[in-house]
Structures are given as structure tokens and as C-alpha cells.
Amino acid sequence: MFTGIIEAVGSIAGIEEQSGDMRLYVRTGALDLADVKLGDSIATNGVCLTAVELPGDGFVADVSRETLAHTRFHTLSVGERVNLEKALMPTSRLGGHIVTGHVDGLGEIVERKEDARSIRFSVKAPKNLQRYLAAKGSVTVDGISLTVNAIDGECFELNIVPHTAQETIMTEYVPGRLVHLEVDIIARYLERLVGHDSDTNNNQGEGLTMDKLIASGFNR
Numbered sequence: 686m687f688t689g690i691i692e693a694v695g696s697i698a699g700i701e702e703q704s705g706d707m708r709l710y711v712r713t714g715a716l717d718l719a720d721v722k723l724g725d726s727i728a729t730n731g732v733c734l735t736a737v738e739l740p741g742d743g744f745v746a747d748v749s750r751e752t753l754a755h756t757r758f759h760t761l762s763v764g765e766r767v768n769l770e771k772a773l774m775p776t777s778r779l780g781g782h783i784v785t786g787h788v789d790g791l792g793e794i795v796e797r798k799e800d801a802r803s804i805r806f807s808v809k810a811p812k813n814l815q816r817y818l819a820a821k822g823s824v825t826v827d828g829i830s831l832t833v834n835a836i837d838g839e840c841f842e843l844n845i846v847p848h849t850a851q852e853t854i855m856t857e858y859v860p861g862r863l864v865h866l867e868v869d870i871i872a873r874y875l876e877r878l879v880g881h882d883s884d885t886n887n888n889q890g891e892g893l894t895m896d897k898l899i900a901s902g903f904n905r
Contacts, residue, residue, distance in 0.1 A: 689830020
């Protein structure tokens with residue numbers, strides 16, 4: 686688990702193709718690795734990666750075909766900067782929201798504009814993720830916990846304050862760039878509970894229904 690609060694910006698130091706999948710070497714910059722052990726998880730642009738080697742200035746991780754199919758990692762290049770966050774500890778503050786490090790899909794930056802000292806972005810979400818997004822709700826973009834300002838059709842709006850821009854890779858975003866999206870896990874579980882899952886093979890029993898919620902006074 687992660688919080689979506691980026692701890693450091695690192696860079697891709699090496700990319701090795703291995704029998705159809707990939708091994709990444711990530712230099713972690715200012716990220717404190719003193720408490721990181723082999724097998725620990727580090728979110729890299731929002732993707733949970735397992736450290737299989739610790740060369741001292743970063744970590745090495747294997748990237749499976751499944752991860753490559755659902756992220757933009759296949760387009761990474763040596764030198765590219767990435768957001769980094771170590772796994773959440775029980776004693777940590779939950780400064781963002783609960784983030785799993787499992788990318789749900791790719792969004793596309795469609796607009797960027799300056800707004801005083803902030804940067805405003807419009808991000809197009811894949812159709813299958815749009816129902817999980819709500820104004821003032823949470824979304825993870827390249828591992829960053831952010832608040833959705835507004836929903837405009839298939840796009841959602843973000844307002845990025847100077848601190849977030851400075852501590853992440855978001856200053857590099859331009860229209861056309863693809864970004865990793867992870868929707869709020871609570872929204873996913875709520876959908877499952879109320880029985881709106883379109884995959885009938887996954888629906889076992891009636892579970893919690895909208896009629897039950899209304900009968901219990903949860904809908905006005």
C-alpha cells in the first residue's frame with residue numbers, strides 16, 4: 686500500500702529486455718533506501734515494483750508482461766524521470782489516500798494551462814474508468830494522490846499547486862502524454878457491493894443492492 690505522496694523523483698538508469706519482459710534499474714535520487722530490503726515494494730510512477738537488487742544508488746526490478754500491457758513502461762527511456770514512493774508503514778501518516786500501486790488504465794493529458802501560480806490539467810480517462818471519478822474525489826496520476834476539481838464529459842480537471850509541481854514530474858506534462866491512472870479503491874468496492882459489476886460471472890448472490898440501501902435510509 687502507498688499514500689500517493691511522492692517522496693523523491695528518480696530516473697531510469699537502465700532497461701534490459703528479457704525474454705519478452707523487462708528489467709529496470711532505477712536510480713532513486715534523494716529517496717532514503719536505508720530501510721529498504723530485497724523484496725520491498727517501491728511505487729514507480731504509480732506502479733508497485735519489487736526490489737530484486739539494491740546496488741546502492743537505487744534498485745532493480747523485474748517488470749512482467751502483464752504490467753507492460755497495462756502501463757506505459759514499454760515506452761520508458763534511459764534518463765527519464767519517475768515519481769517514487771516507498772511502501773506505507775503502519776506508523777506513517779496517510780497524507781494522501783489509499784493507493785495500491787496497481788494501475789487501472791492510461792489517461793491522456795489533453796490540456797495544460799497556467800492559472801496564477803498553479804497549473805491546470807485536463808485529463809481524458811478511459812471509458813471504463815470514468816464512472817469511478819467524481820468531483821472532489823481522489824485519483825492517482827503517475828503515483829500522485831490528487832483531487833479531481835471537476836468532471837467535463839470524458840475528462841477530469843486537476844489543479845496542481847507549486848509544491849506538487851516542484852516535487853513530482855508533472856512540470857513535464859504536455860498534451861498527448863499518457864499517464865498512469867489508479868481510481869479510488871473505495872469506489873471500486875462500492876460498485877461491487879451495490880451489484881453494478883457488468884461481469885455477471887463475478888456476481889455471486891444478490892449482495893448489497895440499491896433497493897436495500899434505500900430501504901435502510903441511505904438514499905434520499
